[in-house]
Amino acid sequence: MAPARASDSSSSLSIRTIPPNIRLSRGSSPPFRLDKELLAKRSSKVAALLDENPYTDLSCFFENMGVDPETLEMVARFCHGFDISMTCENVIPLICISHDLGMTDSHSPNNLLSKALSYFQHQILPSWDLTIRALRAGAHSFEHAVDIGLFDHCTESLLAHALLDPSLVAQTDADRPNNHITTATTTTTTYRSLSARRKLFCADHSTRPTEELTSLPLEIYEPVLEAMARRGVPPEATAGSLLLYLRRHVSNHNCKGEVIEAIERLLPKNHPLPPALLFELYTLALFSGAGPGCVHGLETRIGKQLDQATVKDLLALNLDVESLRRILKGYYGNFTDPDPSGLVVVADLMEDYLTEVASESDLDPPTFIKVAEMVRSTMSIGSDRSSDAVYRAVDVYLDKHKKLSELEREEVCQVLDFQRMSSDACDHAAQNQRLPLRVVVQALFVSQLQLRDNVIRAVGQSGNFSNVADGEEENKEEEVKSAREEEETSERREIGEGQKSNCLCERRRKKKVSLWKEMKRKFGCMGSSNGYEKMHDCNCQVRKKKKVHPNK
Structure with a gap:
């Protein structure tokens, strides 16, 4: 297929002065070449750089961007007019790089950024599974995704699903291997009657979503769950998800302190947890070297129960x-x-x-x-x-x-x-x-x-004084009382x-x-x-x- 050569009369760049090719490496794979002229027609950022200096080393420019070779090759294919296949795994990196390169419709019609955003909006966000897979695949572009708002859109999509069906947040499966968690997440089954309403959001209604939030890396999982807790997802669901996340990340005793610290921060404040699980968290916090704030927070939670x-x-x-x-x-x-x-x-x-x-x-x-x-x-x-x-x-x-x-x-x-x-x-x-x-x-x-x-x-209860005269009885009682008090005071x-006393102060209380x-x-x-x-x-x-x- 012959590459499309779109003209851009608005560009002041003199095409004749541009060196023809950029040689880009992609790790262990053979390098590939990118035509500067075609790239400048699609990218306003490259066009501006070449306008200032036609001999700018674009290979260094792309290396400084930190783009992975696979995504960069897709950009090159698009610039040369070839079709590219967008998936949930590559759409977030494509949006990020096309945004950085200024591949907008205002610079060139039907450009890459608008195509990637359209795919993201209509194919990814409606699906719980695809949204999680897109977030997981785009973890290396997380900060960039946050800056341009992609992460917020993913969070809102997942939140909409979770509010309609909270059991998605902590999916329970009796057949899941090594699953011995018996927590409050079982109560989330009461929300499953709402799952039918998820048809408004899910592109695929035939099967129940299988992707779990716990598969996300910590830097993505924590803000997502924090948003869900803040926006009204039931604490039973968020607590269950946290415990599933704990099980997933403490296998083979390979647990980092930052994971325990995040779980402790995200635990619902007023939602009780099984004591055994709190004790396990506390032990893991000590074992993994979690910070004192995390340890003390777990001690307070244990104390409450x-x-x-x-x-x-x-x-x-x-x-x-x-x-x-x-x-x-x-x-x-x-x-x-x-x-x-x-x-x-x-x-x-x-x-x-x-x-x-x-x-x-x-x-x-x-x-x-x-x-x-x-x-x-x-x-x-x-x-x-x-x-x-x-x-x-x-x-x-x-x-x-x-x-x-x-x-x-x-x-x-x-x-x-x-x-x-x-x-x-x-x-x-x-x-x-x-x-x-x-x-x-x-x-x-x-x-x-x-x-x-x-x-x-x-003796007092036996009634032995019943035959004694009243006056004599009173005298004897007074004598017994006086002698007893005197002896008791002496012995005390x-x-x-x-007996040694450790008392450091006197207690002078006048009211109970x-x-x-x-x-x-x-x-x-x-x-x-x-x-x-x-x-x-x-x-x-x-x-x-x-x-x-x-x-x-």
Whole structure:
């Protein structure tokens, strides 16, 4: 076919002065030649360059443009008058290069840019599959596509499809290999009744689209999904797509930190995820070297759903003290439920967690003490809750770390609060040879005090004073009350002197604080918003003096 030689009288270029050919290389393939005269007739940019200097080295010009050889060869074929075959794989690069070269109809009729744009608009954008394939193939021209608006058109097309059929965003297929995700994406099936309306957009109605958003590179996938989340695509669909993207990009442990960071940023803010998946994301974030913002964000998300976790989940995370503190802060800082049952669940969870980590041989005393103090703070959700679990953890820790010095054992035992322990636990502690002598004495005092309380309570309830005169009974009650208060005060003073206190400040509260507000205060969730401050300012226990009410 003879190449078309379109004349352009508007060009001031003297054709006779133009060297005839440009020799262009295309990688390992043989080079090809492009007629400068034909190129100048189609490209206003080349025409302007040659008008200034007919001997301009156009080969360097094209190399600086960074155009791939296949696209450049298609441009050469078009300039020589040959038909070119446009596909979803080459249309975006063709639009980009023809735009750069100024191959517009105003310079030459029926030019390449208008033909490529028409094909893009009528053949690519109506189809979900073709739009994704075009974006994927044009990844190397992504920045250019953004500049000239092609990316926005692709995003709008995909968004229109997704709003009509959200299941397209996270397509689920039970037969897909290695697909073990059971997430909220299953709820997207409720939107499939809308799939019929996709006929307005899809060129091919015979089959369901098969291309997935997760096949896009991260620099394209992230802004597309962000636009969908912002424009009203259901969070179940976007969350499901993110998890599918995670599965696709963490195979063979070849996961980059930037992928985890992007997924964490895109996760729906108020949409809960299965705890197991959050734990997996957290582990991958640490493994891949994700930034601290990503790690802390996942810790906050885990904290919000901490009441759904298990001890096994927490142990698998291999948390350090500060990470555990942030997770607890994430829970108490977002707790607004008037039902305190969630607080009880977390308190039980932390008690079991402390007992498990106490048996780890590489856990040093300072770390154990910090974790135990956090656990003791979570127990402060009711005056009737005992601290037996902390005692059991201390006993396990001392048994597994028998080489600790006397001073180190005493420091570990500072977390014990015998006055909140049951009588059985106090009796056991009073005979526990693993405890330091001073701690054993404290446990013995409290055990005797509890025994006397039980005896007096039993005697008062037995009715043995029923035959005593009223005046004599009142005198005896006053004597018992006075003697008891005096002895109790003396013994409590001895206990207080023997037990070390870590309290750094005095608590002077005149009004009762609600249950969850107290927990928020302890874990640093009230008052300050600077970073991750300390979860509480003092570790002392407020002990109110018991009042004796003799039975009448």
